Amino acid sequence: MTLALSHAEMVRLLGLSDPAQIEDLRRAAYDRATATVGDAVHYRGIVELSNRCALDCYYCGIRRSNLAIERYGLDRDEVVEAAMFCAEAGYGSCVLQAGERRDEGFVAFVEECVAEIRARSLSERLPRGLGITLSLGEQSLDTYRRWRAAGAHRYLLRIETSNPALFASLHPPAQRFETRVQALDDLRTAGFQVGTGVMIGLPGQTLDDLAADIAFYGERDIDMIGMGPYLHSQGGAMPAAAMMAKDPLLFLGLKMIAVTRLALPTLNIAATTALQALVEDGRERGISFGANVTMPNVTPRGVRRNYQLYDGKPCLDEGSLECRGCLERRVIAAGRRVGWDEWGDSPHARLRLPDSIQA
Numbered sequence: 226m227t228l229a230l231s232h233a234e235m236v237r238l239l240g241l242s243d244p245a246q247i248e249d250l251r252r253a254a255y256d257r258a259t260a261t262v263g264d265a266v267h268y269r270g271i272v273e274l275s276n277r278c279a280l281d282c283y284y285c286g287i288r289r290s291n292l293a294i295e296r297y298g299l300d301r302d303e304v305v306e307a308a309m310f311c312a313e314a315g316y317g318s319c320v321l322q323a324g325e326r327r328d329e330g331f332v333a334f335v336e337e338c339v340a341e342i343r344a345r346s347l348s349e350r351l352p353r354g355l356g357i358t359l360s361l362g363e364q365s366l367d368t369y370r371r372w373r374a375a376g377a378h379r380y381l382l383r384i385e386t387s388n389p390a391l392f393a394s395l396h397p398p399a400q401r402f403e404t405r406v407q408a409l410d411d412l413r414t415a416g417f418q419v420g421t422g423v424m425i426g427l428p429g430q431t432l433d434d435l436a437a438d439i440a441f442y443g444e445r446d447i448d449m450i451g452m453g454p455y456l457h458s459q460g461g462a463m464p465a466a467a468m469m470a471k472d473p474l475l476f477l478g479l480k481m482i483a484v485t486r487l488a489l490p491t492l493n494i495a496a497t498t499a500l501q502a503l504v505e506d507g508r509e510r511g512i513s514f515g516a517n518v519t520m521p522n523v524t525p526r527g528v529r530r531n532y533q534l535y536d537g538k539p540c541l542d543e544g545s546l547e548c549r550g551c552l553e554r555r556v557i558a559a560g561r562r563v564g565w566d567e568w569g570d571s572p573h574a575r576l577r578l579p580d581s582i583q584a
């Protein structure tokens with residue numbers, strides 16, 4: 226996919242500090258979103274189905290080596306029930322997210338959940354059933370094919386950074402950059418709409434790195450983006466002092482959304498919860514800087530506290546219904562409407578993979 230901005234222009238925009246110039250950037254990205262992805266914001270209700278993880282990413286609060294949290298796994302009925310809330314609440318799509326596991330028991334469990342959600346969510350309002358995104362890490366091509374055949378049609382696998390050296394500083398040696406890139410390619414082969422994203426404000430990260438991240442999205446022909454500020458986690462292995470100060474971090478995150486929108490206008494871009502961890506209206510701000518997707522949490526409240534990838538995660542105690550109303554107010558405050566009962570695939574995905582829109 227060709228970028229609409231040069232590397233130098235992206236670096237310049239990411240480095241803006243004058244409030245009037247940042248406002249011009251925001252306005253341009255917002256208008257570009259209106260013209261390319263429309264005025265609707267689409268919901269994907271997140272079901273955090275398990276915090277068990279076989280991996281050990283240094284930045285993550287639920288990594289394997291963190292022995293201070295209680296591990297949980299929802300059963301099939303709990304997963305399906307949370308997804309059915311999304312269908313009934315008009316969300317149109319859900320995301321099944323968990324720590325990374327590749328054992329057959331887990332793979333088959335996800336396969337069954339996906340098939341049941343698609344079958345049970347068929348209705349007049351959702352004639353194709355609920356749209357299902359998976360965010361379950363690196364898996365084999367065979368596993369991706371099984372989950373795709375079961376009825377999931379989008380997959381989010383974050384690269385975290387497109388700089389291999391920076392990637393190596395965030396992960397144990399066994400977790401390799403090349404393997405992550407291969408997994409993104411395998412997802413395309415399996416017929417998924419593919420999402421990725423990065424952490425913004427990582428220790429040692431430069432504006433050149435961030436501009437290269439946007440170029441990476443274009444080179445890999447990515448359909449959707451979920452990226453957010455790097456936030457420290459007490460359960461991680463990185464020093465708290467390595468996190469940027471909140472204000473500049475927030476603005477860097479927002480500028481990254483805006484520049485991505487201008488460079489790659491037809492992608493879906495999420496206003497992630499991590500923005501709201503920095504400031505109460507973080508998600509509205511993300512939308513006003515060009516994002517068009519948001520992900521309310523529909524995980525049962527009893528276990529939500531145990532799924533914290535970073536400190537300060539918001540909305541731990543809100544019920545799913547409260548969340549629905551609160552988020553709608555946020556979307557309207559950002560001058561958008563909610564795309565109720567729609568899958569809301571990106572225009573880029575609709576062109577690239579017309580068959581996946583039907584499936």
Ligand code: SF4
Binds near residue numbers: 279286289362534
């Ligand atoms: S980021 Fe994902 S894969 Fe890495 S430790 Fe956390 S849950 Fe596991």
